[in-house]
Amino acid sequence: MNSAEHTHGTHGTNGTGGAGTETEVTVLGLGLMGAALADAMLTGGRRTTVWNRTPGKAEPLTVRGAAEADGIRAAVTASPLVIVCIRDYTAVRDLLDPVADALAGRVLVNLTTGSSEEARVMAEWAAGHGAGYLDGAIMMTPPGIGAPETVIFYGGDEKLFRTHEPVLRLLGGRPTHLGEDTGTASLYDVALLGLMWGTFNSFLHALALVETEGTTATEFLPLATDWLTGVSSFMGLYAQQIDAGEFVATDASLATQLAPVEHLVHESRARGVDTRLPEYTRDLIADALAKGHGLDSYARIIDHFRTAAS
Template sequence: MPNSDAGHASVTVIGLGLMGQALSGAFLKNGHATTVWNRSTDKADLLVAKGAVLADSVRHAVTASPLVIVCVSDYDVVRELLDPLGDVLAGRVLVNLTSGTSKQAREIAEWAAQRDVAYLDGAIMTTPQGIGAADTLLFYSGPQSAFDRHESTLRSLGGATTYLGADHALSSLYDMAVLTIMWNVLNGFLHAAALVGTANVPAAKFAPAARKGIATVADWLSGYADQIDGGRYPALDSTIDTHLAAMEHLIKESEFLGVNAELPKFVKVLADRSIADGHGGDSYAAMIEQFRKP
């Protein structure tokens, strides 16, 4: 379905924290008439200087545009701000870029449906500084007709904008899934930097080797994904039994060097459980069965 908001459609942004300011700035840069609202009006000063219109109330902000973007601290604040406005929200597209859980996304979607509001839940996969870049990724989920209607406007926020599907929970799920990857990669790097630091190796000198290691692991993901989806885990490179031996080496090395060994010990606990379940001869992808358990 083609976009129906070709040109410079108007948009409203509610919430002007660092991210909300970046969103508003990207819309203005791309020529969209932009109305903004925030409890602390001083946060709108730079945006107003660039051409934004500062609404004197949330109601005024909502009525200014057919597309309303909300980016506030949490979903409770979204409800607090918008609950009284069912009469003016009806018929508009509401895009919630507030971070939250899939359960919260579905609850807001039900709330919106009761008020005849087309609702898209979204997730921003960048920092405020990355908003508007060609490779910046944002996820959206909800009715495709609402996304298609405003896709060109939403692409002002990031060139890698991606529609995930009709299930409102998908954006939050993807967000949480990417976050767990991020923290696991960062924690692995920090543990590694602590290890080489015992030999007076600066983290900056070690970083290029870490990047190559991370890139190598990233290349394995598609193959592991195929095994996960297929439910079979042939050991094409290394078995969990082999990984376990390396984990034991890492724990001993950490302890010998006086580096916290809790992270590799936790990974070994999962491997031990996987082997106890009969997956010792399988590929590392079989470890997903441990994460699927409550």
């Protein structure tokens, strides 16, 4: 769609022009994710300025109607809403420090991956230069940007988020505000990634086991996905128990789960499959039993992680 058909957004305090205006957007960083973000803005009909430190990456976007800025200052000053998605927070500061004065009155949306501490420091830095700030975490790979089911977490001023939510919705149909703390998005991001990696590791361990009998990954997949649906049904109960601090088993006690895990360790060793993952689970359960929690549910294992953290 021709960008000339759209009206310019206006600069309000911290860039908080009224929701529903055709806000102009700048996207800094055109790696796979940054390019996908810019593409989603173009698809949504927003006048989009792009900039990348390495030249040449903007061409696919300029063909679609994006304007390529000739420098970082020109990129920042082109729009009231500036989205940045690059390597890390240090790179963001290195990029924006020389033009920090240009951020005054604008909104910076940082979708760079980092820690909660880095997000809070970045928010203070932005506020010190008169900019509104939202910190986000993208829970999707680049091909999913713009899809209705894509979730992006945001932390920061809720009014600022609500003002720009129509624009942010173009990046993913489920923009989720987690609260005023700018660090929360990064925290939730790594927590959910940990859940993902743990699931992947267990899935791959299971595949390594069954392939010793000639079962292919594709053949085993329906059984695994059906089982994961069942496993997820336990999570609601465990969440309630953890919040209440009461762990009486209503499904299966820790004592009854030790033997099956031992079987998994034995089966893995016998078939030449790495045993460290099931051994870790066995040791968690054995430790809980030694502390007198044999009649508790698996949710009691949270004590281990809390103790390790403290």
